[in-house]
Amino acid sequence: MKKYSIEKSDLEWKEKLTEDQYRILRLKGTEAPHTGKYNLHFENGKYKCAGCGNLLFESEAKFKSNCGWPSFDESVEGSIEYIKDTSFGMIRTEILCSNCGGHIGHVFDDGPTETGQRYCVNSASIEFNQ
Secondary structure, three states, X not given: OOOOOOOOOHHHHHHHOOHHHHHHHOOOOOOOOOOOOOOOOOOOOEEEEOOXXXXXXXXXXXXXXXXXXXXXXXXXXXXXXXXXXXXXHOOEEEEEEOOOOOEEEEXXXXXXXXXXOEEEEOHHHEEEEO
């Protein structure tokens, strides 16, 4: 198992995170589409991992994708770990926080911008700071 800069026991994560954050970040869950607080949020600022505070995305990378989850066309360099995910009969690329290993969402090669990327992110896995 990979070692991360920030490691906590399950109990420590449960004490630190909300129930939804724990389910998504630590158990690889997802939130229902169009329900996350950052889905239609477009203020200028930074999006950090809700588990450890690692900077993941800048607001300039966020775009309206109509997929139901916050979408970004690039991440902050070195902030994301990419893992092949074959769950649910699909082949996808899971994105994890490179600092704590928290599940952030998935990245797809169908983005509309010049990067061609769509980082599909759970709102509960991130926090916004101006």
